[in-house]
Amino acid sequence: MWSLITILISLILLVVLAMRGFTIIVIAPAVSLVVMLLNQMPILETFQDVYMSGFINYVKNYFLIFLFAAMFGKFMDDSGAARTIAQYLLRVLGKKSKLRVLISIMVVCAFLTYGGVSLFVVVFAILPIAKPIFKEMDIPWHLFIAAFFTGIATFTMTMLPGTPAIQNIIPITYLGTTVTAGAWIGLTATVAVIAFNIWYMKYALKKSEQRNETYASMKNLEQSDDPSLTADKYANKKLPNLFVSLTPPLLLLLLLNVFKVEVLYTLMITVVITSLVFWRYIDAKKKTLNIGATNAVLPIINTSADVGYGAVIAATAGFTVFQDMIADIPGNPLVSLYVATTLLAGITGSSSGGLGIAMETLTDTYLKLGVNPEAFHRVASIASGGLDALPHNGAVITTLVVTGLTHKDAYKHVFVTAVLAPIIAAIPALLVAITFY
Numbered sequence: 001m002w003s004l005i006t007i008l009i010s011l012i013l014l015v016v017l018a019m020r021g022f023t024i025i026v027i028a029p030a031v032s033l034v035v036m037l038l039n040q041m042p043i044l045e046t047f048q049d050v051y052m053s054g055f056i057n058y059v060k061n062y063f064l065i066f067l068f069a070a071m072f073g074k075f076m077d078d079s080g081a082a083r084t085i086a087q088y089l090l091r092v093l094g095k096k097s098k099l100r101v102l103i104s105i106m107v108v109c110a111f112l113t114y115g116g117v118s119l120f121v122v123v124f125a126i127l128p129i130a131k132p133i134f135k136e137m138d139i140p141w142h143l144f145i146a147a148f149f150t151g152i153a154t155f156t157m158t159m160l161p162g163t164p165a166i167q168n169i170i171p172i173t174y175l176g177t178t179v180t181a182g183a184w185i186g187l188t189a190t191v192a193v194i195a196f197n198i199w200y201m202k203y204a205l206k207k208s209e210q211r212n213e214t215y216a217s218m219k220n221l222e223q224s225d226d227p228s229l230t231a232d233k234y235a236n237k238k239l240p241n242l243f244v245s246l247t248p249p250l251l252l253l254l255l256l257n258v259f260k261v262e263v264l265y266t267l268m269i270t271v272v273i274t275s276l277v278f279w280r281y282i283d284a285k286k287k288t289l290n291i292g293a294t295n296a297v298l299p300i301i302n303t304s305a306d307v308g309y310g311a312v313i314a315a316t317a318g319f320t321v322f323q324d325m326i327a328d329i330p331g332n333p334l335v336s337l338y339v340a341t342t343l344l345a346g347i348t349g350s351s352s353g354g355l356g357i358a359m360e361t362l363t364d365t366y367l368k369l370g371v372n373p374e375a376f377h378r379v380a381s382i383a384s385g386g387l388d389a390l391p392h393n394g395a396v397i398t399t400l401v402v403t404g405l406t407h408k409d410a411y412k413h414v415f416v417t418a419v420l421a422p423i424i425a426a427i428p429a430l431l432v433a434i435t436f437y
Contacts, residue, residue: 003318054311074292079278109151115249182378306353346387375437
């Protein structure tokens with residue numbers, strides 16, 4: 001039990017340090033060291049054989065996927081294709097009401113992320129469009145977060161079959177499944193999370209109106225109006241038309257879902273085609289290539305650092321106690337699988353990191369229990385997107401900084417849309433998994 005307590009201590013320490021702005025690259029080994037000391041584990045051997053094994057295995061398995069996905073996102077960004085798609089969708093969806101605007105932002109973000117565009121590309125593509133609309137419609141700026149996180153961090157990340165998100169790709173390595181595995185489970189969760197979050201956006205908008213909040217009356221913190229963050233870099237740029245802009249994302253989805261091309265080959269082909277299609281729309285071609293490649297480094301190092309910390313946790317006696325506690329959860333093993341995975345995502349503050357640890361440490365156990373691999377894939381993927389979006393999550397912190405908001409201003413929207421809603425949506429999804437798989 002002492003070992004289990006040390007895991008909780010390390011988690012609290014990790015959250016506190018992340019909230020204070022320290023990078024996970026520093027936090028993960030530091031907190032791992034605390035775990036080693038409190039559990040009397042040999043420090044040098046544990047770092048070399050356990051922490052670095054978890055770290056290196058994740059890089060080995062997913063670096064190329066991160067690399068080509070980052071390059072694809074950079075081409076979509078610098079060419080202006082992501083901006084073209086966003087503008088078109090917002091124009092079609094319209095702005096007849098404040099709720100309509102929030103739903104439109106959600107749809108734009110969902111379309112782009114389902115098409116393989118990184119959430120960090122999406123936020124910079126949508127910000128210069130969203131802020132003038134929010135100002136014109138007099139919508140408090142903090143509500144942008146509710147629409148944004150619904151679009152980028154829920155159904156297109158873990159639930160919707162066929163999504164190219166890393167959270168849908170990781171289980172394939174361990175289970176031999178495809179990106180459409182457990183389709184009905186994922187579709188059930190998708191319907192539930194969209195319905196809940198649209199209700200919440202309506203509720204949050206009504207509450208905001210009752211408080212007499214407007215765009216002008218809110219601080220919109222100085223940083224949110226910082227020209228370096230919200231300046232429209234596409235203002236004087238020739239953008240590709242809608243047909244050209246849609247070609248690469250649609251190609252990616254067709255190769256992955258219709259022709260069932262292996263994920264890495266799909267991304268490689270898509271990057272080559274994307275570079276050819278958008279070449280003339282990109283001004284600094286060498287810079288785009290270089291930055292696109294280097295954009296893959298920080299995300300995978302951050303996640304690998306998380307996975308290394310998780311590997312140290314998994315090597316403690318307390319983790320065995322944790323596994324036993326999870327295994328004792330009554331009912332279908334898919335329920336305990338969900339609980340274990342979502343807790344690991346919460347511990348690491350990373351959906352892909354928590355999912356990577358879960359697949360590494362729990363796969364053999366649950367397959368031996370007779371869990372259907374397709375149900376395993378989708379339930380684990382859905383479970384990774386919930387507690388991962390706690391305040392210390394890197395994407396949460398980055399998005400708040402970029403939008404000029406703070407945890408106090410807007411984290412409540414993140415919590416409801418990206419933590420509470422996916423957990424609620426998992427309930428009917430688990431019922432479908434248990435009944436039909």
